[in-house]
Amino acid sequence: MAGYVFRRLVSAIAVMAMVGIFVFLLLRLAPGDPAAIIAGQSATEEMIAAIREQLGLNDPMPVQFIRWVRDMLGGDFGTSIFAGRPVLELLSQRLEPTVSLAILTMILAVTVGVSFGVLAAWRAGGFVDRILTAFSALGCSVPVFVIGFFLIYFFAVRTHWLPVQGYVPIGNGIALWFVHLILPTVALGLGFIAFIARVTRASMLEVLSEDYMRTAAAKGASSYAMLFHHALKNAGVPILTVVGISFAYLIGGVVITETVFNIPGIGRLVVDAINNRDYPIIQSVLILTSGLYVLINLTVDLTYMLIDPRIRY
Amino acid sequence: MIISRRDLIKLSVYAGAALSASSILRAQAASEDTRVVRVVLDQLPSGFDSHNTTSANTGNHALAIYDMLFAFDSQRVPRPQMIGNWGVSEDRMTYTFALRDGLGFHDGTPVTAADCVASIRRWGAASSAGKLLMERTKDVSKRDDKTFTIVLREPFELLIEALASPSQILAVMREKDANLPPTEQVTANIGSGPFKFNQDLAKPGASFTYDRNERYVPRKEAPDGLAGGKVVKVDRVIWDNISDQQTGIAALQAGEIDLLLTCPPDFYSTIEGDPNLELQLVITGGQCMFARVNFLQPPFDNVKARQALLHLVDQEAFMTVIAPDPRYRHPITSMFGNGSPYSNDENMGWYKKGGDPEKAKQLFKESGYAGERMVILDSTDWAQGDVAAQLLASELKKIGVNAELAPSDWAGITARRANKGPVDEGGWNIHISSWPNGALSDPMGTALLQANGENAWYGWPKNEEYEALRAQWAVVETLEERKALARRMQHLWWDFVGAVFLGQAVSPSARQKTLTGVISTDGLVPLWNMEKV
Numbered sequence: 037m038a039g040y041v042f043r044r045l046v047s048a049i050a051v052m053a054m055v056g057i058f059v060f061l062l063l064r065l066a067p068g069d070p071a072a073i074i075a076g077q078s079a080t081e082e083m084i085a086a087i088r089e090q091l092g093l094n095d096p097m098p099v100q101f102i103r104w105v106r107d108m109l110g111g112d113f114g115t116s117i118f119a120g121r122p123v124l125e126l127l128s129q130r131l132e133p134t135v136s137l138a139i140l141t142m143i144l145a146v147t148v149g150v151s152f153g154v155l156a157a158w159r160a161g162g163f164v165d166r167i168l169t170a171f172s173a174l175g176c177s178v179p180v181f182v183i184g185f186f187l188i189y190f191f192a193v194r195t196h197w198l199p200v201q202g203y204v205p206i207g208n209g210i211a212l213w214f215v216h217l218i219l220p221t222v223a224l225g226l227g228f229i230a231f232i233a234r235v236t237r238a239s240m241l242e243v244l245s246e247d248y249m250r251t252a253a254a255k256g257a258s259s260y261a262m263l264f265h266h267a268l269k270n271a272g273v274p275i276l277t278v279v280g281i282s283f284a285y286l287i288g289g290v291v292i293t294e295t296v297f298n299i300p301g302i303g304r305l306v307v308d309a310i311n312n313r314d315y316p317i318i319q320s321v322l323i324l325t326s327g328l329y330v331l332i333n334l335t336v337d338l339t340y341m342l343i344d345p346r347i348r349y
Numbered sequence: 350m351i352i353s354r355r356d357l358i359k360l361s362v363y364a365g366a367a368l369s370a371s372s373i374l375r376a377q378a379a380s381e382d383t384r385v386v387r388v389v390l391d392q393l394p395s396g397f398d399s400h401n402t403t404s405a406n407t408g409n410h411a412l413a414i415y416d417m418l419f420a421f422d423s424q425r426v427p428r429p430q431m432i433g434n435w436g437v438s439e440d441r442m443t444y445t446f447a448l449r450d451g452l453g454f455h456d457g458t459p460v461t462a463a464d465c466v467a468s469i470r471r472w473g474a475a476s477s478a479g480k481l482l483m484e485r486t487k488d489v490s491k492r493d494d495k496t497f498t499i500v501l502r503e504p505f506e507l508l509i510e511a512l513a514s515p516s517q518i519l520a521v522m523r524e525k526d527a528n529l530p531p532t533e534q535v536t537a538n539i540g541s542g543p544f545k546f547n548q549d550l551a552k553p554g555a556s557f558t559y560d561r562n563e564r565y566v567p568r569k570e571a572p573d574g575l576a577g578g579k580v581v582k583v584d585r586v587i588w589d590n591i592s593d594q595q596t597g598i599a600a601l602q603a604g605e606i607d608l609l610l611t612c613p614p615d616f617y618s619t620i621e622g623d624p625n626l627e628l629q630l631v632i633t634g635g636q637c638m639f640a641r642v643n644f645l646q647p648p649f650d651n652v653k654a655r656q657a658l659l660h661l662v663d664q665e666a667f668m669t670v671i672a673p674d675p676r677y678r679h680p681i682t683s684m685f686g687n688g689s690p691y692s693n694d695e696n697m698g699w700y701k702k703g704g705d706p707e708k709a710k711q712l713f714k715e716s717g718y719a720g721e722r723m724v725i726l727d728s729t730d731w732a733q734g735d736v737a738a739q740l741l742a743s744e745l746k747k748i749g750v751n752a753e754l755a756p757s758d759w760a761g762i763t764a765r766r767a768n769k770g771p772v773d774e775g776g777w778n779i780h781i782s783s784w785p786n787g788a789l790s791d792p793m794g795t796a797l798l799q800a801n802g803e804n805a806w807y808g809w810p811k812n813e814e815y816e817a818l819r820a821q822w823a824v825v826e827t828l829e830e831r832k833a834l835a836r837r838m839q840h841l842w843w844d845f846v847g848a849v850f851l852g853q854a855v856s857p858s859a860r861q862k863t864l865t866g867v868i869s870t871d872g873l874v875p876l877w878n879m880e881k882v
Binding site for chain 1: 531533552605
């Protein structure tokens with residue numbers, strides 16, 4: 037297994053290197069000039085040229101690329117062109133809201149989604165299954181901003197039960213932190229609940245038709261034992277894959293949810309950086325996110341062994 | 350599993366308790382915030398240094414934490430701020446300024462004349478108004494700790510106006526900060542203004558926090574525009590960044606923010622129907638939208654084609670799509686904008702309600718235009734600019750012009766508009782943008798009003814006769830003389846068509862009725878004087 041992990045980590049480095057080259061070139065070839073944005077609407081060309089020079093944007097592209105890679109290997113991910121602060125510091129500020137939202141969303145999505153999926157498979161073709169299938173279709177189809185504004189209107193503007201927007205760090209009080217994340221978690225979670233429920237249902241249906249399930253039933257196993265001890269464990273691999281991919285997606289930042297609920301997370305950081313052509317932020321976030329994706333996928337692959345002992349690397 | 354009635358009752362009690370708990374938590378937070386004002390002023394500043402950017406957001410930031418030597422009042426008259434006494438020599442070539450008492454930086458050091466001299470030099474190297482001053486200045490030097498002089502090499506009657514210019518404000522910094530080159534951003538954020546920037550709570554892109562500078566000594570005069578006493582009546586102002594307008598309105602309705610600087614037109618009736626909220630014109634002048642043509646490339650290198658565009662535009666139609674509420678839109682017929690002392694009606698025979706497409710068609714024909722591609726830069730992430738570009742393209746097509754939109758985000762536009770080449774080499778013909786109405790009364794500092802060829806703002810208009818008149822602006826002594834000069838300049842401006850205005854749109858702000866003392870200006874937003882009642 038150690039060899040497998042080593043090979044995956046080496047391939048991760050190759051993936052990140054390719055992402056780095058691609059992102060660097062894409063940004064430099066895309067139209068847009070951070071110096072012109074810094075200088076503002078009525079700036080003269082002379083002023084913009086001076087800022088370009090000061091930022092090192094006039095250097096040849098290979099020089100800029102080598103400088104970036106060299107600094108990054110030394111642990112320096114650069115300084116934001118606009119905020120004037122180290123990119124890692126900005127990222128660390130934005131990581132907490134994104135991770136908080138991702139964890140709460142996954143807890144909600146896995147708990148409810150798996151339960152719905154199991155229930156739907158258990159009552160396949162029946163009324164409950166049809167209701168849950170309809171819910172899944174709805175959850176997958178309705179855009180998150182529609183759900184978001186709906187929730188805001190009823191639970192924040194009309195009733196004042198929950199806050200409309202913003203994020204309170206967990207260090208300022210767990211209750212306030214949680215209250216601010218309820219609506220975004222629900223808005224974002226509905227889609228994931230639907231997705232996980234569908235995968236769980238399909239996977240469970242496959243397992244429930246296996247011979248050993250019939251054997252378990254013949255031996256008098258209870259419905260609970262059949263569903264959760266025998267079926268769910270064997271249906272776990274696809275579910276775990278979906279959960280892993282979803283979590284990696286959430287960690288990369290969910291722009292629309294963060295925008296609708298005004299959560300200062302990674303997604304909004306990247307969008308703002310793209311609008312401003314803040315190269316160091318975009319490059320660093322994409323590199324780190326791609327690394328994280330690879331790591332999460334690796335962790336998921338290794339976790340398969342815990343669920344299914346037949347899997348060996 | 351059987352769910353009993355008792356279980357349901359228990360569940361309702363728990364759910365109710367949970368929801369009440371959240372309301373209690375929020376109420377607690379609200380009561381703690383009675384001395385805190387939360388505002389949403391468009392985007393957060395993307396830079397901190399007002400010397401090296403013309404961005405209004407950075408201007409608002411600088412206005413809070415730095416003080417200025419002079420500032421404009423609501424009538425655009427410059428008033429002393431950090432200056433106690435000042436005078437000018439009989440030959441009007443030497444200005445002497447003495448700082449008022451009680452000025453100190455946030456780090457505890459006193460403000461000295463050396464700080465002012467270094468700040469003037471830095472600002473003078475970067476800003477339009479500063480460059481005008483420095484071109485005419487022989488020396489800026491300190492006399493003693495509290496006194497400094499500006500010695501001119503030629504008369505400059507706008508010196509005080511230049512020092513008070515709000516378009517790129519002269520923020521007085523510590524000498525060590527001001528010694529940095531203007532292209533290098535000052536990020537220390539240590540000023541001597543009425544607010545202190547709270548670095549620990551700064552979340553770039555999310556929110557900035559400004560704490561009351563308890564050591565600030567305000568002037569005795571009442572606040573007026575950007576001038577007068579800067580009295581801070583709350584402990585803290587938090588500038589939030591809410592990028593989605595609908596979320597901003599919902600946050601205002603729920604009482605989570607106190608002021609939303611730009612209220613989207615769709616929500617005027619919602620705000621007016623809410624007993625807790627009201628609209629206020631905080632930025633009184635709004636924005637003047639215009640189409641700037643590229644003077645270097647055909648067809649607009651020909652004055653007839655430029656005049657054709659001028660006659661084609663129906664400002665009412667543009668304003669209807671840009672600012673749907675008629676209370677908040679006005680046509681512009683003077684190059685000095687609306688409401689300025691210099692706004693006038695010289696040579697405005699081109700203005701016709703509904704535009705004049707037939708005249709435009711004829712003028713395009715006279716210019717020799719023969720169906721070449723006409724590229725209009727279209728900023729798709731700026732809604733007003735986007736609809737204006739689409740409407741203009743449509744109007745041009747109706748009279749047989751081969752107009753073509755070049756869609757891009759604003760960042761892409763800022764890069765492409767610098768291209769002076771033909772459209773086949775990535776150039777452009779028409780660029781739509783906006784300028785604050787208040788700035789149009791300053792032809793010396795406002796880049797849009799220059800016509801000095803390739804040194805001018807994008808579009809690069811050239812008219813030497815106009816430029817000769819513009820140079821006079823700095824030396825005429827009285828307001829009446831300047832008004833007369835304004836008329837002569839405007840006569841030429843509409844002849845060579847420096848820009849084609851699409852109209853003036855003002856956007857009211859939405860605020861809680863409990864928030865009072867919000868000062869209205871024609872551009873920047875002062876954070877002082879606000880209080881919650």
